Amino acid sequence: MNVVILAHEQFPDRAKTALGLLRYSDDDVVAVLDRDNAGDRVSDHVTGVQDAPIVASMADAPEADALVVGIAPIGGGFDESWRADVRTALERGCDVTAGLHYFLSEDEAFASLAAEHDCDLWDVRKPPDDVGVAEGVASEVDAEVVLTVGTDCSVGKMTATMELARAAEERGVDAAVVPTGQTGVLIEGWGTCVDRVVSDFTAGAVEEMILEVGDDHDVLFVEGQGSIVHPAYSAVTCGILHGTQPDSLVLCHAAGRDAVHGYEDYALPGVETYVDLYESLAAPVHETDVVAGALNTMTVDDDGDARAAVASYETELDVPAGDLVRFADDRERVLEAVL
Amino acid sequence: MNVVILAHEQFPDRAKTALGLLRYSDDDVVAVLDRDNAGDRVSDHVTGVQDAPIVASMADAPEADALVVGIAPIGGGFDESWRADVRTALERGCDVTAGLHYFLSEDEAFASLAAEHDCDLWDVRKPPDDVGVAEGVASEVDAEVVLTVGTDCSVGKMTATMELARAAEERGVDAAVVPTGQTGVLIEGWGTCVDRVVSDFTAGAVEEMILEVGDDHDVLFVEGQGSIVHPAYSAVTCGILHGTQPDSLVLCHAAGRDAVHGYEDYALPGVETYVDLYESLAAPVHETDVVAGALNTMTVDDDGDARAAVASYETELDVPAGDLVRFADDRERVLEAVL
Numbered sequence: 001m002n003v004v005i006l007a008h009e010q011f012p013d014r015a016k017t018a019l020g021l022l023r024y025s026d027d028d029v030v031a032v033l034d035r036d037n038a039g040d041r042v043s044d045h046v047t048g049v050q051d052a053p054i055v056a057s058m059a060d061a062p063e064a065d066a067l068v069v070g071i072a073p074i075g076g077g078f079d080e081s082w083r084a085d086v087r088t089a090l091e092r093g094c095d096v097t098a099g100l101h102y103f104l105s106e107d108e109a110f111a112s113l114a115a116e117h118d119c120d121l122w123d124v125r126k127p128p129d130d131v132g133v134a135e136g137v138a139s140e141v142d143a144e145v146v147l148t149v150g151t152d153c154s155v156g157k158m159t160a161t162m163e164l165a166r167a168a169e170e171r172g173v174d175a176a177v178v179p180t181g182q183t184g185v186l187i188e189g190w191g192t193c194v195d196r197v198v199s200d201f202t203a204g205a206v207e208e209m210i211l212e213v214g215d216d217h218d219v220l221f222v223e224g225q226g227s228i229v230h231p232a233y234s235a236v237t238c239g240i241l242h243g244t245q246p247d248s249l250v251l252c253h254a255a256g257r258d259a260v261h262g263y264e265d266y267a268l269p270g271v272e273t274y275v276d277l278y279e280s281l282a283a284p285v286h287e288t289d290v291v292a293g294a295l296n297t298m299t300v301d302d303d304g305d306a307r308a309a310v311a312s313y314e315t316e317l318d319v320p321a322g323d324l325v326r327f328a329d330d331r332e333r334v335l336e337a338v339l
Numbered sequence: 340m341n342v343v344i345l346a347h348e349q350f351p352d353r354a355k356t357a358l359g360l361l362r363y364s365d366d367d368v369v370a371v372l373d374r375d376n377a378g379d380r381v382s383d384h385v386t387g388v389q390d391a392p393i394v395a396s397m398a399d400a401p402e403a404d405a406l407v408v409g410i411a412p413i414g415g416g417f418d419e420s421w422r423a424d425v426r427t428a429l430e431r432g433c434d435v436t437a438g439l440h441y442f443l444s445e446d447e448a449f450a451s452l453a454a455e456h457d458c459d460l461w462d463v464r465k466p467p468d469d470v471g472v473a474e475g476v477a478s479e480v481d482a483e484v485v486l487t488v489g490t491d492c493s494v495g496k497m498t499a500t501m502e503l504a505r506a507a508e509e510r511g512v513d514a515a516v517v518p519t520g521q522t523g524v525l526i527e528g529w530g531t532c533v534d535r536v537v538s539d540f541t542a543g544a545v546e547e548m549i550l551e552v553g554d555d556h557d558v559l560f561v562e563g564q565g566s567i568v569h570p571a572y573s574a575v576t577c578g579i580l581h582g583t584q585p586d587s588l589v590l591c592h593a594a595g596r597d598a599v600h601g602y603e604d605y606a607l608p609g610v611e612t613y614v615d616l617y618e619s620l621a622a623p624v625h626e627t628d629v630v631a632g633a634l635n636t637m638t639v640d641d642d643g644d645a646r647a648a649v650a651s652y653e654t655e656l657d658v659p660a661g662d663l664v665r666f667a668d669d670r671e672r673v674l675e676a677v678l
Binding site: 023084104133134135193194195196197198199200201202203204228230231232233234235236237238241242243260265266267268269272276280281283284285308 | 474475486507534535537538540541542543567568572573575576577580581582599604608615622623624672
C-alpha cells in the first residue's frame, strides 16, 4: 500500500508516529507532508528509515492509497491547518487514518466527503465496541508471549517491540506484534489503543488481541504502555500485565532518565525495584520473569558512552540488555535471551 | 430526601445496592419495590438497617423525591418489567437514579417524560466529561487519606469504607467518604464510578474527587475497587492506589475466600503477599502502610467461629483487624488503628 504521512512543522524530532511508520511499516511511504521542509527528502533528516520526498501539501503528493496523520499535538486535537490536506486526500479517493483524540469520523465535513468518495476514515484511538472484561485466559494461546514493560513512558517500549519482532522474523521465527498504542496500531494496521478503553476493560482489550492472533504464530511481542509506578498511567500498565499473562518480560529504560517524564517530582526507583514489582505483581495471575533489557541511548552522543551505559544497565538487571536500534549485536543478544 | 428503592425479585440477598442504601444512606427510604415480597417490611428480612414497607410497584409507593434502581442484573441491562415503575415515578415528579450500564438518560421515552415533568435522570455510571489525566498531587490535600484495598472483588471494601467513616463521625471526627463505585456514589449522592472512565484517566478520576473535598475534612475514606492481582480488574485497583496517594491502607478480605470470585482457577495468594504488593507498588509514588484489616465474616454462622476467623486474620496481617459490621468492638479497635 502507498501512504502519505502528514507531519507538518514537527518532522522529524516531534513526529514520533511518522518516524515509527517510516522505520517499521510494511507500507511504501510515497511522501511526507511538512510545509517547513518541503523540497527536502526524509534522508536529509533521518537515516536508517525509508526514504521519501517531503512536500508542502497533499496537492503536491503523488498518488496514494492512504493519508496517515503522523503527529499528535499535545491534547490530541485536530489542527485546522491540516483540513485542506485531509479534504484533498478524500477527494482523490484516499483513506485517511489518524491517532488523535479528535475523531475524524465524527467530523461531519470529513464524514460526508468520505462517503461521497467511498473512502474509509479510521480513528485508531476509537475503541472497538466489542471490548469487554478479561476472562483470564490469555496464557492458553499456543504462542510464546513476550511483553515489553518500562521504567517510564517514552522509553522505547514500542521500538523494542518492533525491533525484536523484526529481528525474530529475520531469523525465520513466525513472530507477530500485538500493538496497544496509536503508533503501533498504525504501523501494524490493526489493534486497540488500550489507554482509550473503559478502565474495567483494560486487561480485556489486550487479552482479546492475544486470543485473536495467538494461535497463528510462534511468538507474540506485546507492546507495553506506561510504567507500573507512573502517578497517572499505571492502571493501563497493570491491566496490560495481567491481561497479557506473558511468558517473559523485557524491561525498557532510557539512559539518563531519573525522574518520571512530565512528573519530575517523582524519582524513578532503581532497576531492581522494577524487576521485583513487575515479577511479583504478575505472579499471582501468571508467573513471569524479566529475561532481558532494552536501553534507549538516543540522548547519548558518543558510541563508547552508549556502550558503557548499556553495560551498566545490564549489570543492574543481571540479564542480557542492549540498545536494540543502535547496536545490531545487542539486538541479537537480547533476542537470544527472549527466544 | 424521601426515596423509593427498586429491588424487584432480588431483595434482599441479590440487592447489594439496595442494602447499601438502607444501611448507610442519610435519605429516608419510604418504600422498597419488590413484587415478590409485597406486603412485608424490610425488617422481616434484614436487621440493622432502616425499616420500610415493601410494595409491589411505584403506584403503591408513598410520595417520594426520588426512585433509585437498587439492583443490577448481570451485564447491567435495564429490565423492561421496571419500565412502568420508572414511568410512574417520572409522571409523579420523582427524579430517577440508576447505576446500570444502560443509561436511562439515553432512553428517549424516559428523557422526554423527565423533561415534561421537570425531573432529573441520573446515571451514576456515566463518567463526567471533565475527567482527565492525574497530575500526581492528591497527597497535597489537608485531610489524612485512608484507602480500603482488597484481596478480591466483593469482599466488603465499600462496607468497610462506610463503617469507618460513620464510626469516625460518631467520635466527632470530620470525616468524608470518596465513593468510587455505583453503590457508594448512590449512597453519598456524588462521585465517579472509576471503573467506567477511560483507562488513561483512572488515577485522574479519583485524584479529582480527592482534590474536590480533601481540604474540607480531616479524614477521607476512599472506597477501593477490585484487587491488585485480579485477572480482569487490577487496572482499576492500581489506578486508584496511585491516584489516591493514601496515607494508610485497610486490607479487606472475606472469610473463607480462597480463589478469585468468578475466576476460580486463580487461587488468592497469602495475606502477607497482598500487604507486600500494595505497599511496594504504592511506595515509588507515595509511601503508605497497611495499618488495619477488615474481615467480612458474613458466611460464618457462629459468632465464636467468626471471632476465631478474625483472630487468625489479625495474626496473619500483624495489625488490628476485625469484622466492622458484626462486632462493634472490632470496629472501634480498627478505627483506632486508622486514625
